[in-house]
Structures are given as C-alpha cells and as structure tokens.
Amino acid sequence: MTSPRAAGTAPRSALTRARVLESAVTLADRDGLGALTMRSLARELGIEAMSLYHHVANKEDLLDGVVDVVAAEIQDAVGRLEALPDDAPESSWKPALRRQILAARTVLLRHPWASTVLESRKSFSLHVVRYYDSLIGLMRRGGFSYDLVHHAMHALGSRALGFSQELFEPDGATAGSAGDGSAEEGAADAATALLLQMADELPHMVEMLAEVGHQDTGSTLGWCDDQTEFEFGLDLILDGLERLAEREKP
Known part of the structure; x- marks a missing residue:
C-alpha cells in the first residue's frame, strides 16, 4: 500500500510554473522578499529544490x-x-x-x-x-x-x-526586506539618531524630521x-x- 503523501507536497505532474510563482508571491507576502530563495520556495512547495528548475x-x-x-x-x-x-x-x-x-x-x-x-x-x-x-x-x-x-x-x-522612489532610505529599510518590519524600523531609527547627532551641521533636516512624522504604517511602501x-x-x-x-x- 502506498503511504499517504506528506502534507504540503504535490505530485510532480501537478507542479506548474503558475503554481510555483503563486507560491513565491505567498512566501514573499508572509516572510518578506529576503526570505524568497529557491531553497525556501522548494520547502514551501514540499519538493526538492532541483525540481524548481523545470519551471524557473x-x-x-x-x-x-x-x-x-x-x-x-x-x-x-x-x-x-x-x-x-x-x-x-x-x-x-x-x-x-x-x-x-x-x-x-x-x-x-x-x-x-x-x-x-x-x-x-x-x-x-x-x-x-x-x-x-x-x-x-x-x-x-x-x-x-x-x-x-x-x-x-x-x-x-x-x-x-x-x-x-525614496530620496533617502536607510539600509535595510526597503519595503519587504523583513517579515515583521522590525529591521526596517530599526534602520530608520538608526538613521534618525545619526542625523540628530549631526544637528549642528544639518539644522534644517533635523528640524524637518522633528516636525514631520510618518505614522501611516499600513499604507507605506518605503521609508517616507x-x-x-x-x-x-x-x-x-x-x-x-x-x-x-x-x-x-x-
């Protein structure tokens, strides 16, 4: 008797380029763009990584x-x-x-x-x-x-x-680089702290940042x-x- 197929796997014949790409979008939505690798996508599909190369x-x-x-x-x-x-x-x-x-x-x-x-x-x-x-x-x-x-x-x-497109964007603060947003927030905070340390040299930039806040996190695709x-x-x-x-x- 054939053992049941493990959850999350599919017969090779059922795997298509469309399904691979849809799974890649799901993975990036959930875990961020940095998590989208050939190996992680294969795990998402429940297949060996080499099987992906038949489709991408x-x-x-x-x-x-x-x-x-x-x-x-x-x-x-x-x-x-x-x-x-x-x-x-x-x-x-x-x-x-x-x-x-x-x-x-x-x-x-x-x-x-x-x-x-x-x-x-x-x-x-x-x-x-x-x-x-x-x-x-x-x-x-x-x-x-x-x-x-x-x-x-x-x-x-x-x-x-x-x-x-952002005029200024701290390293790591690009949209989708992390699943929970903590890396983006940390990078933005670090950039702001650096600017505050340079307040004497950058008075207008510091005053602007002190006055303007971007709190609409649900509608953000970049730092600002x-x-x-x-x-x-x-x-x-x-x-x-x-x-x-x-x-x-x-």
Whole structure:
C-alpha cells in the first residue's frame, strides 16, 4: 500500500510554473522578499529544490515571474474600474488616471516587497506594458500630444505604478526586506539618531524630521512613502500636466 503523501507536497505532474510563482508571491507576502530563495520556495512547495528548475530557470527568472503575477493583479484591479464612456469630456482624463494609479497602489500595498522587485527588473512584463499603454490612452483622450505624454511618463516615474522612489532610505529599510518590519524600523531609527547627532551641521533636516512624522504604517511602501505623501506628489504632477494640456489646445 502506498503511504499517504506528506502534507504540503504535490505530485510532480501537478507542479506548474503558475503554481510555483503563486507560491513565491505567498512566501514573499508572509516572510518578506529576503526570505524568497529557491531553497525556501522548494520547502514551501514540499519538493526538492532541483525540481524548481523545470519551471524557473534561476532566481532572476523567478523574480521576473513574480513581477508578472503582481502586474497581472494590477491589470485585473484596473479592469474592474468603471470605464470612461465614449462621450466623456476631455477633462475626465485626470480623475480616471488618478483612479487607475491608486488602483495599482492598492495591489502594491498587498505586496509591499513588489516595488523593490519592479525597480530591479531589466525587462518589462507584458502586463506592465499594457498597463502603461492604458495610461497613455487616458492622456491622449485628454488632448495630450505624444510629446506631452512622454514628458508626463518621465515626471510620474514609479508613481505611475503606484509607488514613489525614496530620496533617502536607510539600509535595510526597503519595503519587504523583513517579515515583521522590525529591521526596517530599526534602520530608520538608526538613521534618525545619526542625523540628530549631526544637528549642528544639518539644522534644517533635523528640524524637518522633528516636525514631520510618518505614522501611516499600513499604507507605506518605503521609508517616507505613506499614502498622504504619495497622493500629494501624484496630485502635484497631475495638476501641472492639466495646465500644460490646456496650453496645447488651439
């Protein structure tokens, strides 16, 4: 009689690239990006590490794959938004673009490690390219020339995907680097303590840090990237683009 299969394992025939990538996303969500290794993923799946190489060529291929999973989730979130009717006024581009970017952000808030991986990729997921194409389509409907669209995409940068790049970020404080957030908090505290020691040399920086606090930990994708700061920057850019688009009209 064949012994029952151990819990958490699966026959090799049931293992697919999609299942491997979904398990990788689950592992990173639970334990942080630093915990995502080929060995730990194999344990998560209940298989030998070598079996993974039938589905992902190496760690870089694995990271490309998890980006694709998250990007597909972004596409699904955007697809659930109410589409602009054909007769919507040109001014509709701005709230529609804002909704789409914030929908992408809701996905990244579920996977806070993903912004780090997105920044590191040398090639785009097809889902990411389609997402960007939909942003461009909204701006074109708003009367943007392709030249202004090009400038807009550079100005938005990573905000187009729902996160902002940090000007200052303590080592170890990148999103998703630890499962419980203790490493991020410790690194940020150490950086703040160092600045306080240099108060005479950095008076404006120290005064700013003393006045401004970022306590919205549930909406943070970086050291200072809380929801308020993200939306402030996004609205600042969109307001400026709106003025430029008006200038382009005959």
